[in-house]
Amino acid sequence: MKENDVILRTVTRVVVFIILTFGVELFLSGHHNPGGGFVGGLVLSSALVLLYVVFDIETVHQGVPFDFRKIAAFGAMISLLSGTAAAVLGKPFLTQGFGYFDLPIFGLTELATVTVFEAGVALTVIGTVVTIILSISKDV
Amino acid sequence: MFAVFVIFLPFIMALFLPAVHRLIGDRLIGWYVMAVPLVLFATLVRLIPRIADGEVIDVSYAWIPEAGIDLAVRVDGLGMIFALLITGVGTLVALYSIYYLSPRESLGHFYVYLLLFMGAMLGVVFSDNLMLLYTFWELTSISSFLLIAFWYHRKGSRYGAQKAMLITVMGGVSMLAGFLMLYFMTGTFSISEIIGMRETLAGESLIVPAMFLILLGAFTKSVQFPFHIWLPDAMEAPTPVSAYLHSATMVKAGIYLVALFTPLFGGLDAWFWSLSIAGIVTLLWGAFNAMKQNDLKALLAYSTISQLGLIMSLLGFGSAALSADAAGDPTVYAAAGFAALFYLLNHSTFKGLLFMVIGIVDHEIGTRDIRRLGGLMSFMPVTFTFAVIGSFSMAGLPPFNGFLSKEMFFGAAVNIASGQPFAGGAEVLFPVVGWLASVFTFVYCTIIVYRTFLGPVQPEKIDRVPREAPKGMLVAPGILAALVILIFFFPNIIGKYVIGPAMPVMFPVLSQEANLVPEIEAWHGVNLPLVMTFGVIALGLLLFITFRHWKRIYRVAPFRWTMDSIYRGLLQTGEAGSTIVTDLYMTGRSRDYFAFIYVFFLVTVGGMLFLTGAFEPDFSRGPVGIFEISFVIIMAFAAIAMLFARSRITATLLNGVLGYSVAIFFVFFRAPDLALTQTVIETVTTVLFLLCFHFLPEWKPEDSPLRTKIVNGLIAIGAGTLVTAFGLTVQGYDVYSSISSYFEDSYKLAGGSNIVNAILGDFRAFDTMLEVVVLFIAGIGVYTLIALKPKKGGDDIEGK
Numbered sequence: 001m002k003e004n005d006v007i008l009r010t011v012t013r014v015v016v017f018i019i020l021t022f023g024v025e026l027f028l029s030g031h032h033n034p035g036g037g038f039v040g041g042l043v044l045s046s047a048l049v050l051l052y053v054v055f056d057i058e059t060v061h062q063g064v065p066f067d068f069r070k071i072a073a074f075g076a077m078i079s080l081l082s083g084t085a086a087a088v089l090g091k092p093f094l095t096q097g098f099g100y101f102d103l104p105i106f107g108l109t110e111l112a113t114v115t116v117f118e119a120g121v122a123l124t125v126i127g128t129v130v131t132i133i134l135s136i137s138k139d140v
Numbered sequence: 141m142f143a144v145f146v147i148f149l150p151f152i153m154a155l156f157l158p159a160v161h162r163l164i165g166d167r168l169i170g171w172y173v174m175a176v177p178l179v180l181f182a183t184l185v186r187l188i189p190r191i192a193d194g195e196v197i198d199v200s201y202a203w204i205p206e207a208g209i210d211l212a213v214r215v216d217g218l219g220m221i222f223a224l225l226i227t228g229v230g231t232l233v234a235l236y237s238i239y240y241l242s243p244r245e246s247l248g249h250f251y252v253y254l255l256l257f258m259g260a261m262l263g264v265v266f267s268d269n270l271m272l273l274y275t276f277w278e279l280t281s282i283s284s285f286l287l288i289a290f291w292y293h294r295k296g297s298r299y300g301a302q303k304a305m306l307i308t309v310m311g312g313v314s315m316l317a318g319f320l321m322l323y324f325m326t327g328t329f330s331i332s333e334i335i336g337m338r339e340t341l342a343g344e345s346l347i348v349p350a351m352f353l354i355l356l357g358a359f360t361k362s363v364q365f366p367f368h369i370w371l372p373d374a375m376e377a378p379t380p381v382s383a384y385l386h387s388a389t390m391v392k393a394g395i396y397l398v399a400l401f402t403p404l405f406g407g408l409d410a411w412f413w414s415l416s417i418a419g420i421v422t423l424l425w426g427a428f429n430a431m432k433q434n435d436l437k438a439l440l441a442y443s444t445i446s447q448l449g450l451i452m453s454l455l456g457f458g459s460a461a462l463s464a465d466a467a468g469d470p471t472v473y474a475a476a477g478f479a480a481l482f483y484l485l486n487h488s489t490f491k492g493l494l495f496m497v498i499g500i501v502d503h504e505i506g507t508r509d510i511r512r513l514g515g516l517m518s519f520m521p522v523t524f525t526f527a528v529i530g531s532f533s534m535a536g537l538p539p540f541n542g543f544l545s546k547e548m549f550f551g552a553a554v555n556i557a558s559g560q561p562f563a564g565g566a567e568v569l570f571p572v573v574g575w576l577a578s579v580f581t582f583v584y585c586t587i588i589v590y591r592t593f594l595g596p597v598q599p600e601k602i603d604r605v606p607r608e609a610p611k612g613m614l615v616a617p618g619i620l621a622a623l624v625i626l627i628f629f630f631p632n633i634i635g636k637y638v639i640g641p642a643m644p645v646m647f648p649v650l651s652q653e654a655n656l657v658p659e660i661e662a663w664h665g666v667n668l669p670l671v672m673t674f675g676v677i678a679l680g681l682l683l684f685i686t687f688r689h690w691k692r693i694y695r696v697a698p699f700r701w702t703m704d705s706i707y708r709g710l711l712q713t714g715e716a717g718s719t720i721v722t723d724l725y726m727t728g729r730s731r732d733y734f735a736f737i738y739v740f741f742l743v744t745v746g747g748m749l750f751l752t753g754a755f756e757p758d759f760s761r762g763p764v765g766i767f768e769i770s771f772v773i774i775m776a777f778a779a780i781a782m783l784f785a786r787s788r789i790t791a792t793l794l795n796g797v798l799g800y801s802v803a804i805f806f807v808f809f810r811a812p813d814l815a816l817t818q819t820v821i822e823t824v825t826t827v828l829f830l831l832c833f834h835f836l837p838e839w840k841p842e843d844s845p846l847r848t849k850i851v852n853g854l855i856a857i858g859a860g861t862l863v864t865a866f867g868l869t870v871q872g873y874d875v876y877s878s879i880s881s882y883f884e885d886s887y888k889l890a891g892g893s894n895i896v897n898a899i900l901g902d903f904r905a906f907d908t909m910l911e912v913v914v915l916f917i918a919g920i921g922v923y924t925l926i927a928l929k930p931k932k933g934g935d936d937i938e939g940k
Contacts, residue, residue: 026816030894030897031891031892031893031894031897032892032893032894033893033894034812034813034816034894034896035813035816035894035897036813036894036896036897036900036901037901038817038900039813039816039817039820042817042820042821042824043820045824046820046823046824046827049824049827050827053827053830053831069919069920069923072916072919072920073916075912075916076912076913076916079908079909079912079913080909080913083905083906083909093906094905094906094909096890096901096902096905098890098891098892099891110891112890112891112892114890114892114897114901114902114905117901117905117908117909118897118901120912121901121908121912124912124915124916125912125915127916127919128915128916128918128919129824129919131919131920131922131923132828132919132922132923133827133828133831135922135923135926135927136828136831136832136922136926137831138926138927
């Protein structure tokens with residue numbers, strides 16, 4: 001099936017970066033505004049899915065050479081392990097901490113351990129969604 | 141701290157094993173593993189004097205304090221015997237397997253399973269918390285499963301592993317039920333506290349059911365009749381595993397459990413009778429079946445069954461000492477408990493030795509079928525010597541430790557028969573049956589030695605030239621053989637320092653008696669037990685010589701029926717039954733599944749609403765504006781249109797209309813997080829749909845009969861109505877005070893002003909974590925289903 005999809009390809013090249021940026025923005029803003037690990041991860045994976053739909057799997061794999069099954073496992077492990085840190089310190093499992101720090105460029109910034117936990121969630125979502133979509137599309 | 145270290149060292153070492161394996165390679169990994177039990181054994185040996193003084197080491201950490209589950213470790217005389225066995229035999233088995241297993245095997249897996257088992261087994265004997273004990277107990281079943289199925293490409297291995305797992309886990313679960321009953325009676329999971337309450341517990345009505353359930357766990361694990369059937373099939377495991385798990389340690393976990401609970405249940409008549417009868421029957425049946433085996437390992441399996449029965453019956457005899465209304469001197473009966481532990485120790489030495497000998501024969505000759513063996517004495521003189529020592533000890537001959545413990549068994553059985561503690565009358569049979577089983581034991585011990593090492597060589601039936609095993613392989617059995625003889629000459633060192641401290645643990649009420657720990661004597665004059673031993677030898681020899689003539693007895697009816705056929709029958713019936721039930725509702729059409737789900741929903745939720753009269757619609761909350769109404773109309777239109785869609789793409793798009801409209805509703809109700817997520821999900825789902833588009837079957841109008849259509853339509857309308865009614869009812873339901881005020885403090889408590897994410901990532905992070913794991917598992921599931929399914933013409937993995 002040979003189609004002329006120049007427009008789609010060109011648009012994708014630009015739009016993917018906008019979506020990826022939006023995904024990261026959603027992920028980071030989740031602490032105070034709508035967003036968070038789950039939806040951030042979903043948006044990031046939708047960008048990847050868009051790439052896979054427009055270009056073929058091999059081409060994308062050259063640019064994004066990750067094994068998404070491993071990414072999913074890695075994410076689940078981060079979520080799990082981020083909780084044990086609290087347990088080691090004698091707090092109940094998965095207790096999150098936060099604090100306000102005066103950083104050089106950013107000024108007074110809030111840093112929270114929940115970000116690590118949410119990063120695990122995001123990675124699991126990305127890994128799982130892409131794994132499922134790739135498995136189904138490979139199964140011809 | 142130290143005691144916890146003992147349990148967890150094997151687990152920690154197992155964790156590092158893959159990395160170490162890569163570093164030092166196949167040749168050395170066995171030594172790394174051997175170091176674990178060796179270090180632990182040395183540590184435990186240094187503790188012996190303290191334990192022998194009656195000291196008990198108690199360590200407890202809170203684990204799940206809300207549920208009363210603690211990481212409670214208790215090192216006492218009883219646990220010590222078993223721990224010494226686990227680490228001592230463990231060291232020898234690790235040493236032996238270094239030479240036994242070829243480096244081509246997946247050694248990494250083998251040793252990880254072995255360490256896992258070691259830790260679990262140490263956990264069982266040192267736990268002072270019922271739940272902790274149960275956890276470790278099941279872990280021994282799991283590691284045993286993995287080790288039996290080590291050569292998983294063999295059908296027999298997989299069958300044996302599954303059988304062992306099904307039977308022991310069945311027992312384990314009933315044991316758990318027994319533990320819970322104890323918890324309800326006492327309010328604690330701590331074993332030492334429960335045993336401390338034995339006097340108040342004696343009157344409880346649940347005590348006998350709890351006892352039987354716990355015994356079921358012990359009997360399945362310690363292969364008592366009729367649960368013994370899994371052990372012969374477990375012999376598919378590599379021989380070091382059989383020597384370790386299935387003769388020296390794991391099958392003795394049931395013995396440990398019985399000994400542990402002897403102070404609690406010991407006074408009950410039911411305890412005495414169940415143990416004595418189950419033990420004696422197992423003893424006789426195991427010995428009787430061992431004689432007919434052609435496979436040496438199967439023979440040893442049945443002999444293990446028989447000897448575990450012997451130990452179990454001794455524990456039963458010993459429990460008479462704790463009964464208030466038993467006639468006779470309690471310490472005389474308690475000596476049976478001592479004999480049980482002494483026999484248990486001796487059994488581990490001579491049976492471990494014999495397993496290793498059989499392993500050597502199998503390893504060097506390539507078979508362990510006695511019909512193909514014979515005359516190996518001149519080729520394997522050392523192995524032959526070991527075999528003689530092990531077999532004669534098992535047969536109960538001097539100068540080997542088996543003689544001492546066999547005499548003690550006869551003595552204990554005679555004491556029970558003459559003392560008649562419960563005046564049942566049946567006690568008279570115990571020494572008779574025990575003696576008969578010992579005759580059988582003598583016969584199969586002679587078979588092991590004679591058919592393997594004496595008689596003519598049959599070179600045409602074996603593939604290899606027989607030769608002696610490599611020196612390293614002979615070290616471990618050599619140590620065990622030396623122990624078999626040493627214990628005969630110096631039994632009281634073991635008796636006083638290793639077994640003695642366990643006696644007050646088993647018989648706390650007798651702990652002040654001076655002669656609770658009896659002196660072991662090899663020569664005690666001509667008495668009934670000695671005469672019985674002479675009888676065993678005489679009749680045993682006679683039976684062995686005439687074996688060929690009376691062998692046909694095994695083909696006579698009651699001996700031909702095996703418990704095995706019952707097990708197979710149950711398994712097949714179970715599988716057939718579940719297939720019938722599953723086929724009944726697994727139609728393969730998602731339409732049917734949805735119908736089942738909605739009917740269930742209608743019956744339960746709808747029935748609940750109807751029966752409790754809780755249906756109270758509340759329209760007063762919030763005004764309904766023009767936006768809401770128009771989107772409801774759009775959604776209804778899309779939903780109805782979908783029913784009449786002529787192509788799949790139309791249906792997909794209409795479905796998208798529904799999804800995005802829901803997202804817009806989230807916007808109306810000021811739930812931006814949900815709206816965002818819903819939008820992205822809808823997009824990804826649509827892409828998925830488009831991906832699968834080519835591969836979906838043709839879109840056909842529904843052709844089911846009108847009746848089905850009407851029924852399905854009614855179910856659909858009912859489900860929709862119910863959801864609406866339910867939503868309206870929930871609106872007007874204010875019985876409980878809202879918990880949302882707690883979350884409103886999210887900025888103060890979690891540092892985030894987005895309440896939704898503060899709940900997801902902080903307040904209820906455990907839920908989120910588990911959801912993430914579930915998501916991951918679902919992903920792996922989809923991947924395996926698709927990527928690993930057999931290609932056309934490929935191997936059907938399951939059917940093999």
